[in-house]
Amino acid sequence: MSEWTWEWEYEGCDPAAERLRESLCTLGNGYFATRGAMPECRAGLVHYPATYAAGVYNRLESTVAGRRVVNEDLVNLPNWLPLRFRLRSADGSVGQWFSPDTRQSFDHRHTLDLRRATLMRTFRFRDDKAGVLSVEQTRLVHMTDPHLAALRTVFTADEWSGEIEVESAIDGDVTNSNVHRYRSLNRNHLAHVRTGTAGADTTWLRCRTSTSDIGVGMAARTVAVGQPPTASGLRPSRRRAVHRLLLPIAPGSPAGVEKTVALHTSRDLAISDPLGAALDRVTAAPGFPALLDSHVAAWARLWRRADVQVPGEAGRVLRLHLFHVLQTLSPHTTELDVGVPARGLHGEAYRGHVFWDELFVLPYLNLHFPEVSRALLNYRHRRLPQACRAAGAAGRAGAMYPWQSGSDGREETQQLHLNPRSGRWLPDNSRLQHHVGSAIAYNVWQYCAATGDTEYLYTKGAEMLLQIARFWADTAQFAPELGRYRIRGVVGPDEYHDSYPDVARPGLDDNAYTNVTAAWVLSRALDLVRSLPARRRQEVFERIGLDSGELPTWEDISRRLLVPFHQGIISQFDGYADLAELDWDAYRSRYDSIRRLDRILEAEGDTVNRYQASKQADVLMLGHLFAPAELRDLFRRLGYELDDDVWRRTVDYYLKRTSHGSTLSGVVHAWVLARVRRAEAWTYCQEALEQDVADLQGGTTGEGIHLGAMAGTLDLVQRGLTGLETREDALRLDPVPLPALSEYGFSLRYRGHWGVSVRLRSGQLRIGVPDSEESPIRVVLTDRAVTVAPGETCTLLLPED
Numbered sequence: 001m002s003e004w005t006w007e008w009e010y011e012g013c014d015p016a017a018e019r020l021r022e023s024l025c026t027l028g029n030g031y032f033a034t035r036g037a038m039p040e041c042r043a044g045l046v047h048y049p050a051t052y053a054a055g056v057y058n059r060l061e062s063t064v065a066g067r068r069v070v071n072e073d074l075v076n077l078p079n080w081l082p083l084r085f086r087l088r089s090a091d092g093s094v095g096q097w098f099s100p101d102t103r104q105s106f107d108h109r110h111t112l113d114l115r116r117a118t119l120m121r122t123f124r125f126r127d128d129k130a131g132v133l134s135v136e137q138t139r140l141v142h143m144t145d146p147h148l149a150a151l152r153t154v155f156t157a158d159e160w161s162g163e164i165e166v167e168s169a170i171d172g173d174v175t176n177s178n179v180h181r182y183r184s185l186n187r188n189h190l191a192h193v194r195t196g197t198a199g200a201d202t203t204w205l206r207c208r209t210s211t212s213d214i215g216v217g218m219a220a221r222t223v224a225v226g227q228p229p230t231a232s233g234l235r236p237s238r239r240r241a242v243h244r245l246l247l248p249i250a251p252g253s254p255a256g257v258e259k260t261v262a263l264h265t266s267r268d269l270a271i272s273d274p275l276g277a278a279l280d281r282v283t284a285a286p287g288f289p290a291l292l293d294s295h296v297a298a299w300a301r302l303w304r305r306a307d308v309q310v311p312g313e314a315g316r317v318l319r320l321h322l323f324h325v326l327q328t329l330s331p332h333t334t335e336l337d338v339g340v341p342a343r344g345l346h347g348e349a350y351r352g353h354v355f356w357d358e359l360f361v362l363p364y365l366n367l368h369f370p371e372v373s374r375a376l377l378n379y380r381h382r383r384l385p386q387a388c389r390a391a392g393a394a395g396r397a398g399a400m401y402p403w404q405s406g407s408d409g410r411e412e413t414q415q416l417h418l419n420p421r422s423g424r425w426l427p428d429n430s431r432l433q434h435h436v437g438s439a440i441a442y443n444v445w446q447y448c449a450a451t452g453d454t455e456y457l458y459t460k461g462a463e464m465l466l467q468i469a470r471f472w473a474d475t476a477q478f479a480p481e482l483g484r485y486r487i488r489g490v491v492g493p494d495e496y497h498d499s500y501p502d503v504a505r506p507g508l509d510d511n512a513y514t515n516v517t518a519a520w521v522l523s524r525a526l527d528l529v530r531s532l533p534a535r536r537r538q539e540v541f542e543r544i545g546l547d548s549g550e551l552p553t554w555e556d557i558s559r560r561l562l563v564p565f566h567q568g569i570i571s572q573f574d575g576y577a578d579l580a581e582l583d584w585d586a587y588r589s590r591y592d593s594i595r596r597l598d599r600i601l602e603a604e605g606d607t608v609n610r611y612q613a614s615k616q617a618d619v620l621m622l623g624h625l626f627a628p629a630e631l632r633d634l635f636r637r638l639g640y641e642l643d644d645d646v647w648r649r650t651v652d653y654y655l656k657r658t659s660h661g662s663t664l665s666g667v668v669h670a671w672v673l674a675r676v677r678r679a680e681a682w683t684y685c686q687e688a689l690e691q692d693v694a695d696l697q698g699g700t701t702g703e704g705i706h707l708g709a710m711a712g713t714l715d716l717v718q719r720g721l722t723g724l725e726t727r728e729d730a731l732r733l734d735p736v737p738l739p740a741l742s743e744y745g746f747s748l749r750y751r752g753h754w755g756v757s758v759r760l761r762s763g764q765l766r767i768g769v770p771d772s773e774e775s776p777i778r779v780v781l782t783d784r785a786v787t788v789a790p791g792e793t794c795t796l797l798l799p800e801d
Helices: 015-024 274-284 288-306 312-328 331-335 358-366 370-382 384-393 436-451 460-475 512-531 534-544 548-560 584-590 597-603 621-625 628-637 644-655 663-676 678-693 707-720
Strands: 007-011 032-034 051-053 057-064 067-074 083-089 105-113 118-127 131-141 148-158 162-171 190-198 202-209 215-226 231-236 240-249 255-265 416-419 424-427 477-479 484-486 725-727 730-732 744-750 753-761 764-768 777-780 785-788 793-797
Touching (some): 148 240, 162 202, 162 215, 190 240, 202 231, 202 240, 255 288, 288 312, 288 753, 312 358, 331 370, 358 370, 358 436, 358 707, 370 384, 370 436, 416 597, 436 460, 436 725, 460 548, 484 548, 512 548, 512 621, 663 678, 663 707, 785 793
Antiparallel strands (some): 057 067, 118 131, 131 148, 162 240, 190 202, 725 730
């Protein structure tokens, strides 16, 4: 496979695209990540260097629109990147500090090497007095040792001699300023900043977050390579620790510096204090070549376990998506108490919060890094008591998980949100998206089915699943006139609709996605209770205070929850058909993009609540979560017939009424259309692939990549196009041939088997099981079943389309 498929190059310097490049060139290891900003640049309107450690949040109070609000943010930590230089010519004259914003460079190129997980930057510039200087920088955030990062810079003089003054620093004078919409909020999260020196080549900085009181220690070792420095000095100040070196340079004698940085926080295990740990680690760290070798070796192991093989540009983008998933959620995540941040560790949009994106991330991780999936589920389990308290405060039993979660599991959804088009702060009712609980239950079930981890299912998994079921059972209200149960006052995945027109009370009734997934949760909870050994069942019931007398009600609700229909189509919610139709053509002609139709209408003095218009897949999410046969069975259990015609009409109906204002929408629509309208599926596949690379949302990627959408494209290949299901102790496959993607492959970890290969090409499906002492794998297609033993490969002809 060519190197081109592993590299992303960015030519020149484009201020308008700088923050997008910085997000896409972020380097991380699951513990922390650093945006791909240039080391000479400070945060401003163009550049935004930032470093984020997973799970490091802080809470601040602000006044917005005359109201006191409290927000918790993923904290922008001290900036370890700063490294600038200036030239001293032979006559002793000193030039200005180089900056790409003020000094014109040429041959400027950034190269993100996915295979090696490095960011290389090369450029040249001409100094009027000294001459031409070539610069090469290589950066890494270490995947073997999650507390280390390094930056190597090499300077080469072109037919001149002199000296280079280099300034390496750690900067604690940083704020959370990545998202312009948050500019009126309090952004100063770091307090008690102190700096100092250690030895002849190391500076340090320590600080604490102002409210959460998390200690941060950072140490930087900067050494010259090649020619020894003619001068070196360490200069700590109140918020910056600076190390300056003077390096001789001449043609044929390049000058260079290696900057190695260690980061620790008080959340870390097995340390005494963060600064002491950072100093010990940076002192013991080897030089850049050795760090690079071990880093590349660690990434080689990750790629062997997780890589996807898809030809062409689609495969290149998928590999970039996988790269960013692994930088946010790596094997190091297993040691942390963290969830799935919607925007990765790449920016500050959504304040670094955890939504429902694990619904799109865990299915991929389950079959490659199940230990990471389990750690992410543990994040939810540790916050189960908080979810139960939230349910109790709302007058409900069971667990009500928050729509936005952060450090401790309380509801972090903002009370107000800003519409940038109108400049108005508006009430935010998205906290009514209680379907996040169903997503967590689904993730528990999928993880245990993929791994066979019954120990988890019978303990922590059971506690979460049963408490979420309990919440739905207590939330559903029986309507005698309908003979059915209703769930009222919620918001569905669509998000545009948060109330009925001209109604003060927020929330909608009988959102179809919410009700169907609630019925699924109740059904799976009952299945789990039946499968639990008697002693295990007793223990779980005692731990969560569940009375077996509640179960008949669960059974009844799981069969009689209301699903609204209109015109033979599943209604998004009760009353959806009564809303007005939108003149889509008129809005498309008036605006460059109508993805955020809600903002457009509000700025016009209107509201999207009046129209049959969705931000993203809502009803169609059911086709993403459940295979066609399972979805039919689920509706049949509820007393409805969902045949192919009803589902096709439903898909067609909502396709015409969706603006795709979420990056997840393309993923879901591609998945659903692959089964019902194949000719259009690839259009949505391409949109899903291009969301971040091309920044289709218009500037949002610079505030952080969309992790759920990136992982969703990987899962689209892994499960969506193959029809892969892991249930009943078998790999079940029902491939969908797409003309634009007729060849692809991947390896997965299934039960005790590492590296099970799945390849689809020319109407053939090939399954290879690596040699081991494990049991054979049962593979089930729609028309046959085979058993593949370890060490064997089976090639199956697929039925004609």
